[in-house]
Amino acid sequence: MSDTESATATAVLDPDTTDATIDPDTRADVDHVDEADLPAIEARYMRPEELVIAENVRKSFRIEDHPDQVASIKERGVKDPINATREADGSVHADDGQVRILIARHLGTPRVPVFITDAPVGLSDNERRIERTLDQINFNQRRIPLTKADYAGGITLMLDLGASVTRVAKGLQAKRDDVKNHAKIGASPTATALLETDQLKLLQQAECAALGIPWTDDRLIAVDEAGVPIRPEYYSDMFQRLRQRAGLRRIPLKGLRNTSVSLMLKLGIPVHIVAAWHGHDPALSLGVYSDTTRGLARGGRCPVRMIC
Structure with a gap:
């Protein structure tokens, strides 16, 4: 490792904390903390079933509602250590990490990492519960997620x-x-900057980056490869070319919607599902397309605006 690399690594691992905005009295208190006053921490791996889940502010948790967390632990295991306390009887109570423990138990994860401290001496039960609740809320509310730009980077x-x-x-x-x-x-x-400000969708940003095309707020989205705005008739014209190539008779592009609704009704798909797929009220589906459906059931000819 070169001297430059060594200096860089040191700066990253041991950053300069001489922030002039920190109160000098506060800094003096931090700099003179006696390590003997800090609780000893034991780091070990434990079976999730060995851990007792202490009283927790999170009362509602269903594993099936968190597939991303389940998939992560299934693939990578539990990496973030559980914070726990060893009680006088020797049992280890998890103060933080309830979700990780429950998912690990569900998946049959053999071991999870745990940081264990001995139960504090001289505190009443109520005081311990207050401190535990403060910690749990801070653990969960103060976690800072990655920005979209950090994730992409x-x-x-x-x-x-x-x-x-x-x-x-x-x-x-x-x-x-x-x-x-x-x-x-x-x-x-x-x-990356555009992603962070939510000015473009992910796919649009990826295409912009791949082509090296700069983006401004006054640019149009519906353009061709040369950046020329697309005519509204473009899609209808393209559809007609595809229809002719497939050997189908001529109908307007909107006729595909009529075709879809009518054929789904003919197949016996419930009307509320058909309506949901096409974005309108079930009564409209039946009122507009019921005659068409009955005609098809009798073996009648498809309406002019349908492909059959």
């Missing part, structure tokens, strides 16, 4: 370091295409 870094898209996708429980799109964004400072 992390994916880009792993791929640059030689990880495959498949490995990253599996490790993050993400789709391969999402990993590829995030990597394109992470490699572009412009796209």
Whole structure:
């Protein structure tokens, strides 16, 4: 390691904390903490079933409501240590990490990492419960999630370091295409900035980054490869070309909606499901398309605006 690399590593691992905004009296208190006053911590791996889940502010938790957390622990195990207290009888009570423990038990995870301190002496039960509740709320409310830009940058870094898209996708429980799109964004400072401000959707940002095209708020989204606005008739014209190539008779593009609704009703799909798929009220489905459906059931000819 070079001197420059050594200095950089030291700066990262031991950052300069001489912030002029910190009150000098407060800094003096921090700098003179006696380590003998700090509780001893034992680090060990334990079976999730060995841990007693102490009283917890989180009262409602269903494992099935958190598939991402389950998938993460299934793939990677529990990495964040459980904070626990050893009681006078020797039992170990988890003060933080209830969710990780319950998911680990559900998955049959053999071991989880645990940081254990001895129960404090001289505190009443009520005082201990107050302190535990303060810790639990702070643990859960003060966690800072990664920004979208940080997430994209992390994916880009792993791929640059030689990880495959498949490995990253599996490790993050993400789709391969999402990993590829995030990597394109992470490699572009412009796209990364746009991602952070939610000005573009992920796919649009990925395409912008891949093509090296700058983005401004006054640009149109519906444009062709040359940046020319697309005419509203473009989609209808394209549909007619595809219809003719397939040998089907002419109907307007909107006729596909009529076709879809009518055929779904003919297949016996419940009307409320058909209506939900097409974004309208069930009464409209029956009122507009019921005659068509009855005609089809009798073997009648398809209406002009349908493909049959």
